[in-house]
Amino acid sequence: MTAALSIQNLQKTYENGFQALKGISFAVQPGDFFALLGPNGAGKSTTIGIICSLVRKTAGSVSIFGVDTDRNFSAAKRLLGVVPQEFNFSQFEKVSDILMTQGGFYGMPRKLAGERTEKYLKQLGLWDKRATQARMLSGGMKRRLMIARALIHEPKLLILDEPTAGVDIELRRSMWRFLEKINAQGTTIILTTHYLEEAESLCRNIAIIDKGIIVENTSIKSLLKTLNRETFILDCNAYLTKAPVLMEFECRLLDSHSLEVTVEKGQSLTELFIALKAQGVTVTSMRNRANRLEELFLSMLSEEKMEGLEQ
Amino acid sequence: MSGKLIWISFSTIFRRELRRFTRIWPQTLVPPVITMSLYFVIFGSLIGRRIGDMGGYPYMEFVVPGLIMMSVITNSYANVASSFYSAKFQRSVEELLVSPTPNWTVMAGYVFGGVARGLMVGLIVTLVAVFFTSLSVKYLVVTTAIVLLAAVLFSLAGFINAIYANSFDAISIIPTFVLTPLTYLGGVFYSIDLLSPFWQGLSKLNPILYMVNSFRYGILGVSDINVVWAFVGVLIFIALLVGWGLYLMSHGKRLRH
Structure with missing residues (x-):
């Protein structure tokens, strides 16, 4: 064709x-x-x-x-x-x-x-x-x-x-x-x-x-399959003063009621919620920090460009 | 692109040009008429009476053909220079450049738009002139042909000016520093017989002198120069400017990156 x-x-x-x-x-x-x-x-x-x-x-x-x-x-x-x-x-x-x-x-x-x-x-x-x-x-x-x-x-x-x-x-x-x-x-x-x-x-x-x-x-489908990690923003019911320490997940405190968590390919969200629950944190809502394509796009940009952006 | 499609493209550009200069008529049609009316009053009626005859005719009759030609030349030039440069400035010229319209059709559309404004202003100035003097045309074909060719020539020059221009100042430089002096020294207001041989010789290098005198010849039957040579010269200049304009268009000079 x-x-x-x-x-x-x-x-x-x-x-x-x-x-x-x-x-x-x-x-x-x-x-x-x-x-x-x-x-x-x-x-x-x-x-x-x-x-x-x-x-x-x-x-x-x-x-x-x-x-x-x-x-x-x-x-x-x-x-x-x-x-x-x-x-x-x-x-x-x-x-x-x-x-x-x-x-x-x-x-x-x-x-x-x-x-x-x-x-x-x-x-x-x-x-x-x-x-x-x-x-x-x-x-x-x-x-x-x-x-x-x-x-x-x-x-x-x-x-x-x-x-x-x-x-x-x-x-x-x-x-x-x-x-x-x-x-x-x-x-x-x-x-x-x-x-x-x-x-x-x-x-x-x-x-x-x-x-x-x-x-x-x-x-786009093939490209998204290569995505190794996604970052979520979680809204929590507890008042947080510091980020919970989770063994399997990278977790950062955004403010007193929200966390940013990175989930690697192969990890499950259920495990994340269980780990948070064990520390007394209940998730009330969640969303992607960026959309999936954006995560990939940023990872593909040349290091030099990223350094330039950070400056 | 077939002939019919080219005709549609050409007439679209031409119609848009007509629409443009008639939409802004207080800027395009009225000022030259006011200026020329003042020339008629001051140079023709007031000062002209004291000057007496020029080239065997009362001064008013002598000066009218030159003033008509002057208005045709300046308005043909100004129309294309400002319209095409504005299209570049607003980037609306890209509408044309990405379309299948051939370069020569684009140029022809703009040039005939300039010709239309030049002739329209010339016609209005002629009608105003009738209030000041009796006007009869001795050689209609010569009169029509030279005014048309002059309008084409200066529309082409305006088009080339607009291609090179990269600011609005750049489209006023040529009219101010080249066109106006050449027009005023081109036998509009006087016969070059008044000048010394040296200045007569120098004046004969001025292309506008040939157009003004040919037009005057068409109306009054008198000229300072050989009219046949004037037509040959104008046709050669037109051919050169057409070639230059098409060269610039095909190389995308200041139009494409």
């Missing part, structure tokens, strides 16, 4: 000598919901920039549904929709004009562009704002506007670069539902995000990029 996106040995060195991509290769299958993760400056946006032609590659190849971007970029662009990280529409144009214009750039007759504009503005809850200048929209509305604009030509491959950054939880979840819906309808989606919960909830496959190289490329 022809990959929705195939990237081979992609390299990018900027004019100042910075090597943003050091020969990355990965493929995304049709219908997939794929996460491209990495810390800031890892090369995610450069990769997306090259795919959509805003960044010129130094070497390597990109093909979209088998269409090589070097040979027939025009055909490849028709298959691709991009939602960039930064707002990149004219702030002074009306919402509906932005979509109609984008349709025109893809050669869509005005009647069809008008129908699609109505369809996507309604689906993304912006129809009431169709006559409003873009600059008057809230941040969340602007993000949805960019998604609607990227879909106007109904691309087979949609790339979203941190689409939910700065969006409140309710809106973020409604955007997830929308993306899941269009993915179920056959659109292949590639997502970069800093919300790892988002990637874990939505995506089936993942590539992690760090310092311009792919450090992991697998399914």
Whole structure:
């Protein structure tokens, strides 16, 4: 089967000598919901920039549904929709004009562009704002506007670069539902995000990029299987002055009523609760300190990067 | 991309440009009309009466074609320079760059947008001029052709300026320090016959002199220069600027990383 996106040995060195991509290769299958993760400056946006032609590659190849971007970029662009990280529409144009214009750039007759504009503005809850200048929209509305604009030509491959950054939880979840819906309808989606919960909830496959190289490329399920430890926050009924000393578990006191406990792979939570109960501590509720993907992600980051973060 | 799709892309860009400059008409259409009306009043009616004839015509009749051409040139240039640079500044140019629209279509859309504003301002200024003097066109084809070519030429120049520009200051430098002096010294207000041979020779290096005089020739039938050479020169400049603009677009100069 022809990959929705195939990237081979992609390299990018900027004019100042910075090597943003050091020969990355990965493929995304049709219908997939794929996460491209990495810390800031890892090369995610450069990769997306090259795919959509805003960044010129130094070497390597990109093909979209088998269409090589070097040979027939025009055909490849028709298959691709991009939602960039930064707002990149004219702030002074009306919402509906932005979509109609984008349709025109893809050669869509005005009647069809008008129908699609109505369809996507309604689906993304912006129809009431169709006559409003873009600059008057809230941040969340602007993000949805960019998604609607990227879909106007109904691309087979949609790339979203941190689409939910700065969006409140309710809106973020409604955007997830929308993306899941269009993915179920056959659109292949590639997502970069800093919300790892988002990637874990939505995506089936993942590539992690760090310092311009792919450090992991697998399914989310397989990746999570490699998770060796999870950290939980436990709310307790007892007033705690110090952390209980547990033989099998690493335990830290967070405040007078909560503990942070690390559970290694193979250890059971039942054993943890029994050990705590033996010390007179009853757990009333518990939650993950971070989501599972976040634990893995942090463990994969280079030591140098972690040291930098700690500083 | 097929011809039909290219036409849709082109007309979309063109229509957006029309929408832009008509939406902000107090900034784009009114100021040049006010400026030119003041020129008509001061240079044409008030001072012009004391100047007498110029090039065999009353000064008002002599100066009107130059002022119309001046407004076409400056507005064509300004429209494309500010519109395309604003698209770069707001990054909305990326909408076009990621689309299948070919580079030459992008350039043509912006250039014809500039031509439309230049011609619209020129038409309004012409209508205002009718209040001050009788205006008849001697050679319609020459008049139409040169005004159209001048608008295309300066729209192209504005486009290239916008590609190189990395600040709003950079799109005002060329109009202020190059375009305005060349226009004022380009025979808008006087015939170069008034100048000494040295300054006449120097003036003939000014491309705007050829366009102003060709336009004046089309309206009045008099010119300081050979009109055929003016057309040849303008066409050569257009060809050079088209090549330059397409080169910059294909190399993504200041548009792609």
